[in-house]
Amino acid sequence: MAALTATEQHMLEFEKRSWHYAGAKDRDISDTFGLTPTRYYQKLARLITTERAYAYNPMLIDRLLNSRSTVQRTEGVA
Template structure:
């Protein structure tokens, strides 16, 4: 049984005896490593759920994650710095992954059928960006 001593709050007691300070450091380091591993495993599980791995299709070809991406884009049309934070808080994905999913999604008929105005606006925005890039490389 591991407990902290009531007499000396910084010391660890194992089996009723105070630990050697070096053993305390080793023990605390091991606890930190175990906790870090648990956090990383939880993030990996959460990330795989948030990015659509194993997500079922409820809308005829659009996964839950893709639907959530479309809904988020509809709610935050201009993006911005605050949207990046909200993106992580709501969807648990970064801006790059979000843009990858959104770019792929706007080319599907399912997304167009589900959110026609949003998808058309995003296609116009993508076309305008491609036009700007082509003008920049030609000039």
């Protein structure tokens, strides 16, 4: 199994942080990765479904997958 790239590791470490102000995370995404938030979340969504991401930090991946499932269920209700 291939190891995570430095950017992939950085993305996962970035997801451990918390932000206290609306829009702060989106601004940090742009500043840190040079990506739009939409593009960042597309890449993250693919990354968290890989075995290498799970091997790197299983608890974080479980949390991110859980969070994604909750959002999808909530959006499906609306």
